[in-house]
Amino acid sequence: MADFELMRELQHKNTSKIVLLILDGLGGIPFEPGGQSALEAAKTPNLDRLAGEGTLGQVVPIRPGITPGSGPAHLALFGYDPLAYEVGRGVLEATGIGMEIGVEDVAARGNFCTLDSNGNISDRRAGRISSDEALPLVQKLDEIELPGVSLDVRHVREYRFAVAMRGADLNPQIADTDPQATGIPPLSALAEKPSSEKAAEHFNRWIERAGEELSAEKKANGLTLRGFSSDPRLPQFTEIYGLRSACIAVYPMYRGVSRLVGMDVISFDGDSPEQEFEAAVSHWDAFDFFFIHIKKTDSSGEDGDVMKKAKVIEDVDQALPTLLNLNPDVLAVTGDHSTPAKLKTHSWHPVPFLLWAPATVRTDSQDTFGERSCQLGGLGTFPATDIMPQLMAHAKRLRKFGA
């Protein structure tokens, strides 16, 4: 992991600008034997030019062989060893939509579900109801009041919402109520430690009240909760590296993890790569570091659609001049993990990494951006937590260690 004490000791401020461009789930494997990955198949003249002018490598997100979830994968990109720093899904989701989760609050991620006449789950996502359908239901849930605690319920997207509970002596060691199966009822909120019993009781009372509110619904007549968690009080990215840091991301979870490490989350209209890069243009002067997150590489990989994934990468490539016109001093392009379309899921494979820093880079022999060229890149294979120290170095923001 990035040695935070060393970073704090060596970092100093200057006027350089660093961009960390994350294409979620970027890495792939050949879709057919002897074939190409999405990144290799995509036509990417701009990225290929940067690969030629810069240097490549491949990144191990957590540990060799370990497939990361999105939360731990992003912590690692920011220099935090995810085995040392754990962040619950509830806090990530709630923080991502702008809720403030304190150290003693407990947040959970909620899903609407459909229950049959026996109270068993028949659809774990309530027929994927639309945001328009879900919003009034979330409003109903938000109006529930319980003695001794205050509650905040907010809509996330489609059938998903977040709930935060505030009160005295609440602890988040509570098992998910989502049984991850249909044909059985949702579980009760079960305390995994005695200190969490009080919070579990409150949540069970709330679940009962929520069930009454939803009972007349056809699709969303039930709910499940998971990822009960509190603010993990992470060391702050901005302070460790001395960087005024901005997050540009469409999806709540990535905004959430950025907020937890102390970044400012930039609001902007639209969800295209071009619009995300325009957001960087609008806020260029106010920040030293820009974390820009593109989601659709991952979702197209999870859909198993290698051509769509290639198209998303091409869209990013086409929009790239908007970012390059800002003349960043250091630009890194990589992913948080691999999502090979062939496997339709996150995977453990190392992630292609491109570093472009015209003033300081040691170029290598590669001039295209792809899995095979990154295997032969000048930076070798290295852990994700080593990214930030290298970006800091190329931004000339780290002093010499020792005399």
Place this chain on the structure above:
Amino acid sequence: MADFELMRELQHKNTSKIVLLILDGLGGIPFEPGGQSALEAAKTPNLDRLAGEGTLGQVVPIRPGITPGSGPAHLALFGYDPLAYEVGRGVLEATGIGMEIGVEDVAARGNFCTLDSNGNISDRRAGRISSDEALPLVQKLDEIELPGVSLDVRHVREYRFAVAMRGADLNPQIADTDPQATGIPPLSALAEKPSSEKAAEHFNRWIERAGEELSAEKKANGLTLRGFSSDPRLPQFTEIYGLRSACIAVYPMYRGVSRLVGMDVISFDGDSPEQEFEAAVSHWDAFDFFFIHIKKTDSSGEDGDVMKKAKVIEDVDQALPTLLNLNPDVLAVTGDHSTPAKLKTHSWHPVPFLLWAPATVRTDSQDTFGERSCQLGGLGTFPATDIMPQLMAHAKRLRKFGA
């Protein structure tokens, strides 16, 4: 090192099959300047095809620059950092021939030697007496009885035997009695800690009695003991990875280390690669993981015979279809360490590594199996303890870490 807690937490069972094929001492260096290593010189159409369809890398057995013994090298292959887990040579040797060594027993490896009329060692290996000559002597030693302890002496091979002592309060911190030189007498068993004095006294009494039994012999009229050790109580491989695991090996030591980590040792006839692979065929359904050990790559390397080492590799290559016909999901081919014929001994050089896993592999640009192609392989250079997590990942036996 493989994070055992993480493995235990993430592993789940499925029907996949993993084969770890170890060619002992596989790695080499060019025998002549500008020349080839044994692996590069060998004609290996099957391994080359696997290299093309799979991916390559190179493995650091212990730490860069550290030449491993066979015991630590194999522990590392199984995911155990040999600097954290130490297994004595005596226990390895004794366990390898099927002796049960308990936590409070002390085992040692024994060599017959020749003593001159002054009691000084004239041949440390008793003229390499044959197994037929040694067996009745071992029988005599096994009949020695001492008050307060029970003893078990068994023949290993040629001039080598193993001795196990059982009793109360025995501790194995005892220095070798082999002075590693001729012209001087064997050393007494010397306790390195006060707690081992009792065991050392018993061993000295036994050595005295053994000397009397052997005094009439011409070649094997003396003995030395080394590697005093007890069962190290290693965490169990089978439990860490959730794999029903089999060892297929000709030599006792490799069976020993496999048994110590909890693998089942398969008995079979013969000692050729083909016969070892046939043993895997016979037991294919009963296990999830097969550790198959080929010894002769190492011994031909130690003999400095580069052509013989290449021939052994060719024999393995020719027998490989027997293994491939089983359709393993994951096959790794590597060594426990390098034994360059030019150096005639184990060395610290990284070991060529081949990973073949048709459903999940990210192919690289290499299509032959050799030291130079492995240096350019897609997996880069990585510690041996990272092998198992990667094999588990490709077998789809690890869940995602975090949400």
